[in-house]
Amino acid sequence: MNTPLLERVQGIVADVFGVPEDQVRPDSSPDTIETWDSIHHLNLVIALEQEFGVQFTPEEIEQLLSVELVAALVEEKLIPVE
Amino acid sequence: MTHMSHQELRKQIKEQLEQKQWRGANSLLAELWRMQPTAATAGFVVSSCEVLKRHLAFTPCRLAILRSFTLEPVLPILRAAAFVSGIELNVHLGEFNSYAQEMLNPSSVLYRFAPDVAMLAVRTCDIAPDLASDENRQAVQRVLANFRSWIHAFRKNSQASLLVHTLEAPIVPDRGIFDAQSEFGQAEAVRQINTGLRAIAAENTGVFLVDYDALVARYGRVRWHDERKWLTVRMPIAADCHIHLVEEWMRFLHPLTGRISKALVTDLDNTLWGGVLGEDGSEGIQVGLEYPGAAYRALQQAMLDLYRRGIVLAISSKNNKADAVRVLEEHEGMLLRPAHIAAMRINWDDKAQSLREIAQELNIGLESLAFLDDSPVERARIRQELPEVTVIELPSDPLGYANALRSCAVFERLTLSREDRERNVYYIQQRQRQELEQSVTSVEDFYRSLKQEAEIAPARPETVARIAQLTRKTNQFNLTTRRYTDQQIAELAATAGWNIYSVQVKDRFGDNGIVGVVITRLQGEVCEIDTFLLSCRVIGRTVETAIFAWLAQESRSRGANILQGWFVPTSKNAPAREFYRAHDCKLVASEDGRTLWALDLRESEIKCPEWIRLTFRKEYALSEYAAS
Numbered sequence: 025m026n027t028p029l030l031e032r033v034q035g036i037v038a039d040v041f042g043v044p045e046d047q048v049r050p051d052s053s054p055d056t057i058e059t060w061d062s063i064h065h066l067n068l069v070i071a072l073e074q075e076f077g078v079q080f081t082p083e084e085i086e087q088l089l090s091v092e093l094v095a096a097l098v099e100e101k102l103i104p105v106e
Numbered sequence: 107m108t109h110m111s112h113q114e115l116r117k118q119i120k121e122q123l124e125q126k127q128w129r130g131a132n133s134l135l136a137e138l139w140r141m142q143p144t145a146a147t148a149g150f151v152v153s154s155c156e157v158l159k160r161h162l163a164f165t166p167c168r169l170a171i172l173r174s175f176t177l178e179p180v181l182p183i184l185r186a187a188a189f190v191s192g193i194e195l196n197v198h199l200g201e202f203n204s205y206a207q208e209m210l211n212p213s214s215v216l217y218r219f220a221p222d223v224a225m226l227a228v229r230t231c232d233i234a235p236d237l238a239s240d241e242n243r244q245a246v247q248r249v250l251a252n253f254r255s256w257i258h259a260f261r262k263n264s265q266a267s268l269l270v271h272t273l274e275a276p277i278v279p280d281r282g283i284f285d286a287q288s289e290f291g292q293a294e295a296v297r298q299i300n301t302g303l304r305a306i307a308a309e310n311t312g313v314f315l316v317d318y319d320a321l322v323a324r325y326g327r328v329r330w331h332d333e334r335k336w337l338t339v340r341m342p343i344a345a346d347c348h349i350h351l352v353e354e355w356m357r358f359l360h361p362l363t364g365r366i367s368k369a370l371v372t373d374l375d376n377t378l379w380g381g382v383l384g385e386d387g388s389e390g391i392q393v394g395l396e397y398p399g400a401a402y403r404a405l406q407q408a409m410l411d412l413y414r415r416g417i418v419l420a421i422s423s424k425n426n427k428a429d430a431v432r433v434l435e436e437h438e439g440m441l442l443r444p445a446h447i448a449a450m451r452i453n454w455d456d457k458a459q460s461l462r463e464i465a466q467e468l469n470i471g472l473e474s475l476a477f478l479d480d481s482p483v484e485r486a487r488i489r490q491e492l493p494e495v496t497v498i499e500l501p502s503d504p505l506g507y508a509n510a511l512r513s514c515a516v517f518e519r520l521t522l523s524r525e526d527r528e529r530n531v532y533y534i535q536q537r538q539r540q541e542l543e544q545s546v547t548s549v550e551d552f553y554r555s556l557k558q559e560a561e562i563a564p565a566r567p568e569t570v571a572r573i574a575q576l577t578r579k580t581n582q583f584n585l586t587t588r589r590y591t592d593q594q595i596a597e598l599a600a601t602a603g604w605n606i607y608s609v610q611v612k613d614r615f616g617d618n619g620i621v622g623v624v625i626t627r628l629q630g631e632v633c634e635i636d637t638f639l640l641s642c643r644v645i646g647r648t649v650e651t652a653i654f655a656w657l658a659q660e661s662r663s664r665g666a667n668i669l670q671g672w673f674v675p676t677s678k679n680a681p682a683r684e685f686y687r688a689h690d691c692k693l694v695a696s697e698d699g700r701t702l703w704a705l706d707l708r709e710s711e712i713k714c715p716e717w718i719r720l721t722f723r724k725e726y727a728l729s730e731y732a733a734s
Binding site: 035038040041042063064066070073074079082 | 178
């Protein structure tokens, strides 16, 4: 896993859900972050799309269930197309 | 690079918060927000301001948003934008498409929330899905009838201001290019609905239109719309445009919360013209129709537009005064002339000191000043030294100056009273009054020479907006500082026992317009003063004594034995602190720093100063607001 990328995702998750950055870990998820509900999930998607200039499909949005999964999907999307 | 400095800025903000440097953190947060107003930054700004608000004064505002589409992701951006403008928003977001029920049902969540401001944001495709059929005429009538009934219900149930989005024209009409050939196409129907909405807003106090159609057009309909998000999560507005929607809303929230600037203080060199007068001479500076002078002339045009809106213009410049004034008087490329400028500090002093003096000369608080200067150093200096002053951020390229000024929400106004439009004339008269004051020997002679006439009249439909505006804007001579919306004033005026009066003052130099407000409530033998205020334009001219003398007499004739009122201290109303004591009132109670004063009308008589002629336009009491 790309560490700077994971950290950036953690930072965005902290911003969007209003929790201290040091409380966001790779396995943080809607189960561990109280404010990560379905409405705020959309805010996360928008923040990620803005920050990384990517777009998620509706199917992908449903899979963004932990910080680690988010980072993995973002990394996949950022791989330059040759 | 931007990313780095953005992270650096965040680090500094965190440090400032840890060191309890609240003001420093606040201004860095505003800088961060200008640099990157994204969803992620919004979360950071809001969390930081939740801490700051315990230490700095934010203006609270309860905002209800009634909507037909997903707006949730816009809320953090809205709250962040409001926080960096000094406004703390408490937002109630209505359920999807429940706006009609919420407005019609007097016991709905909307009314229980008790908003200060409500917003009705409905999209064309939700309220009029049938447009583009052959029945457009009926659809227009139906939509307008719906809006009218919701707005009337809202007006009956709430005193909040109501902002109504206009409907947006379709990106491409359903019938394609044929729409423009039809007599009553989809685009035409939307135009007619919006024209009808404008009429409905004009019929109701405190109802204003947000020209959503013009907003979408400004940024482009195609760019504004996000088809993917619309079809998946009912969010039609592209994420990159959320900030534009929020900025448009902020243009309304500034005047509605009173976070406005009354005067603009501008620099000269490299702001009003290109170049440095002291080095380049009046022949060498750049201002005129051709580039590069055109950029500065465009800024001057933007200032003139503000001037016509009633914003007072002033100059603070480090320059040789005689040379600078000559440019203002004679340079053919200039649009601004000395007649537009209410106060000038052209000297080599510190600008913070100049701004203090200008505020004093114009008789307004520092929080009512906005400061425009091309130098980031001067801007930083004023931010630090005078945090109350609104410092306008300018881009490094002068071609962007005019737009930067035009986008300042602190100069927005929802209503323009006669007083607003003529304010600049008053300041010229004020200068003449000061010259007179210096020429007469005793203060009584000065009062006599002013030949003041005060005219008191019960509130009327045509004066309600000005009365409400004064309650919101008057900070210095204001005994209770109670703020009212237009709607609240109209309702109070029609409530038994309550009386609302406007005070208009004229003198030998001209008509000051309505500059005072008195609101009283008669209960049995006690007449309570709810509001007693005077605009700074007429402070210090014994008008308040004349009004109080009349009020005592009027209360007596209405059967009161006691005239009483609270003095509620604020950081700004020191000029009114001694008012009750100086007018024979006795202190009868105090709580939390507030004091209650009473005048026994059976014993005391307040005399109207002999130099003021006061008339009471009682006949106006026969108007529709007359309380029984």
